[in-house]
Amino acid sequence: MGTVELDGVGKSFGEVEVLRDIRLDIAEGEFCVLVGPSGCGKSTLLRLIAGLEEVSAGRIRIAGRDVTALESYDRGLSMVFQSYALYPHMSVRENIAFALETARLPRAEVARKVAEAARMLRLEPLLDRRPSDLSGGQRQRVAIGRSIVREPAAFLFDEPLSNLDASLRAETRIELAALHRKLGTTMIYVTHDQVEAMTLADRIVVLNAGRIEQVGPPADLYERPATEFVATFLGAPSMNLVRGAAAEAEGAETLGIRPEHLRADPSGPWTGTVAHVEYLGVDTIGYVDVGEIGRLALRLPGRAPMVPGETLTLGYDPGTLHRFRAGLRIG
Template sequence: MGEIVLSEVRKSFGGVSIIQGIDLVIPEGEFVVFVGPSGCGKSTLLRLIAGLEDTSSGTISIDGKDATRLPPAKRGLAMVFQSYALYPHMSVRKNIAFPLRMAGLPAEEQQRKVEAAAKVLNLTPYLDRKPSQLSGGQRQRVAIGRAIVREPAAFLFDEPLSNLDAALRVSMRQEISELHHTLKTTMVYVTHDQVEAMTMADRIVVLNAGRIEQVGSPLELYRSPANLFVAGFIGSPKMNLVEGAEAARHGAHTLGVRPEHIDIAEDGPWKGMVGLCEHLGSDTFLKVEVEGVGQINVRVGGDVPLRHGSQVSLAPQADKLHRFDAAGKAMA
């Protein structure tokens, strides 16, 4: 079991409201990612679920039981932090077994659980090494192993990949996703990286200033952002947002179009000059100054023969345009 339900959860520090009335249901077995800019409250919300912070008001239920005032150890959750927090003098085996020893489990059962977790995480060859003999990705897997042996109702991850280099981040994203498919346990994951959110989540919770802006699958948020904040946050490169006469022509206050939904055409409605041109192999990113519209980011194929100063004609795909009203809400 691992359903987590938040009802009108609020958190204030002094007179400052950090979490502002969150309602959210995380079904058993789901991989949910909290994403948003720095200071949006995503880590605070995770710590409230874990019991590391007290709620100011509202309730948190885990498996149908009110856990709002329960201490962390009584919630049946396991948390993995950005810092590995491993004991440097202990072997990998002893690090993973630590919570089991603290719980007083028999040595034979400890060994069985540690070896099972190590097998899942491909750590078996490293069980007798010290943390200093491991790579950053291996250390993070040890921290995850220490959580797995507790057999929690849910795993809580607080930006666990932030200390890793780019290549290791990609590898660990895949490993954590595979772990979720293997264990089928509820996972709640915090990140500021929307690429991590898009590639890992069953559902994404987009947070801004302590409020939920939108909840949905990665494709739902990509295809149908509820407002300008989500439109500008989800997607890489970011959605182009155009105001003025061009937006009004489409009956909107703001017109949105993603860089990959703009074609280079012989006689498109947007004409301009290429500024920055980034050739990345499979893709080329262009910044085009369009008369009467402004700077537009365009994502095209890697073999497009354009460079700084090239004149281009652009055609946004009509069925991929997003319209927003003056309040920033998506229009039908």
Template sequence: MAGLKLTKICKSYGRVDVLRDIDLEVPDGAFVVFVGPSGCGKSTLLRAIAGLERATSGRIEIDGRDVTDERASERGLAMVFQSYALYPHMSVRQNIAFALENMRLPRAEIAARVARAAQMLRLEPYLDRKPGALSGGQRQRVAIGRAVVRDPKIFLFDEPLSNLDAELRVATRKELAALHAEIGGTMIYVTHDQVEAMTLADRIVVLNAGRIEQTGAPLDLYNRPENRFVAGFIGSPRMNFLKGATTQDGRIAAQGFAPIDAPVARLLPAGAACEIGIRPEHVHLVDAQAADATAKVELVERLGGESFLYVRLADGAPLTVKSAEQTPARRGDEVALRLDPAHLHLFDEAGRARRLD
């Protein structure tokens, strides 16, 4: 297994810059997830690491060795594709063994490695089947088996769960986490699904428009986003954003709410315009007497253990409220709301987070 270092990686297609000055270090054995909206460059970055795309400039090092100009086949990496990319005319066994045959390993060793991978991924009953006769989840396991069997320096996963249904996605996610715990390899995983990112990653790299917005542990990104983009992207439902300003008496006046005493207010001068972010679980349903604002319910999603209320404030601003219990509120009802002042996020006009710590 190996670490990875990217230095000033850029990738352009003609005049379109897809990756801009990407600097990143992935430590040996880490599970790093690239996450970002469609078109942010996460798959291109993964393919540049794999060697399937040539970086326009910059340097890629694997285990301290410069591999920037090496072909994909020379980098010693394994990739699991979104479409699985299994060889349809070969059996599962042949698919898994193919790379080992390319390496001209002895037959006995190939058989042993295939058997080990098949056992680990519970593929033994399907070894003689063709990919067309397998379910999506089984195909995904074959694709992972094909990567595992090579004992690569780094595993690359390009949205590997996106073709699976919701239930299978959760199950396969758990299997991937278990696999990482078992083999302990360096893994780089691309997804647009932040739940996958939050649950699988040691570190998340948030990409936007070809740049890294923030890198960090999942909860760090959730609790301490460095900018408005990360704050809005990480978390589901997404963070609420309200226009606001600091008041002369050192409080924060959020759009549609009465001024609130919040510690972050002192980070900006009195009267400064700002944007206030607050996660849905930090907007509380309260009695009218304790409320900072009232809002009209537009939609209620009842998930059993928790509920999401999509409400509209008196001035028309939308807000999402997460209630940890089953709420009786219905569409059209008026609800009283209170913001948790300890969990307010403050963003300056450039969208940068202002924090006390």
């Protein structure tokens, strides 16, 4: 079993409380992504699960077993770091096999497990190379292979793609998703990148200032954010927030509307001046300054006819509005 249960987990460093009352149940085989801004506590939470930090409050259970007081190596987990942490003097084969040989497994079993991991991760042609001869993406696959052979109850990933360029990140995301489908093993993944969170997760856990803001499938969090923070954290450009009379007219303190739900509409309620235009190929992002409402972003398909300085009137379908009061969703 690869279930992970966090029961009121907290962590303080001296007088500084970085995590408070974290309650979360991660199901066996789930791909759970912890996401949030820098300093929100997501990496600290992963290190608590891994046993690399001691909890200040609460309990951690893995596969139903209380591991709160256990050392990291006794928890049956495997962690992949941002820095790869490969042994530079060892070949790919030796790096993958190292933990198995340290555990004194039979040589034939070590060879079998290394071969299986190499096949799964397309590392077979690279087994006799050293890390210095590999690309960043290949090094990350070796680090993952070293974890796979240990057959852990769960994999822990700490921003594993942050050192890769954009194209490699996209390629490795696909590989990780495919690997999860093949293995069916629980994966807990930390990132600040909302694209990684949205594309990889079965469930996303959004953290903010040491607390959980919302937990749920990516579509639920995007379409029905529980708080203003979640609404603006997920999505690029982020959700437009409108306050003042326009929000009060809708019975809210704050109105939220996604850029893709705004449109150029001569009969719309908001008129402003186009401040900036970004053509992205598949769509165009326009930023429109609308008086007291502020700057609104809208996303239009293809090459939309917008130019800086022009006057544009914006409309929307009332059903696309999100309503908030005191930072919390009310409709």
